[in-house]
């Protein structure tokens with residue numbers, strides 16, 4: 001999605017866990033501990049991938065997208081399908097997405113990444129008529145940097 005921002009990638013942490021496992025410092029039971037809730041979320045809202053599970057290598061991983069944010073109210077912390085995210089991103093200003101990979105075969109699970117979505121990040125959406133009118137040509141040239149500076153001063 002083009003509007004993803006403040007993306008945090010957890011592949012390094014995942015590799016570290018897998019290294020620990022290979023070295024025998026943690027057991028498969030410690031890392032293959034997907035809760036019934038997570039597995040249900042994977043079944044009903046998950047996004048199938050073509051990545052093999054790094055542990056059992058017999059199932060493909062499923063990505064579950066959890067959403068968090070004040071604007072979500074009771075929906076905060078729920079899983080959403082990937083297809084639902086752009087719709088939410090059009091209606092909400094900002095919310096956090098956590099992507100978790102799950103193996104329904106052996107219960108391996110790990111955080112993949114997190115990012116922000118929402119209207120605040122859409123190009124042009126934040127640059128309302130007001131600002132453009134008062135800024136004129138200056139807005140067209142460096143308006144983004146100017147806005148960031150003004151926000152910092154608030």
Ligand SMILES: [Zn+2]
Pocket residue numbers: 053054055056057058059103104105106107108
């Ligand atoms: Zn597995």
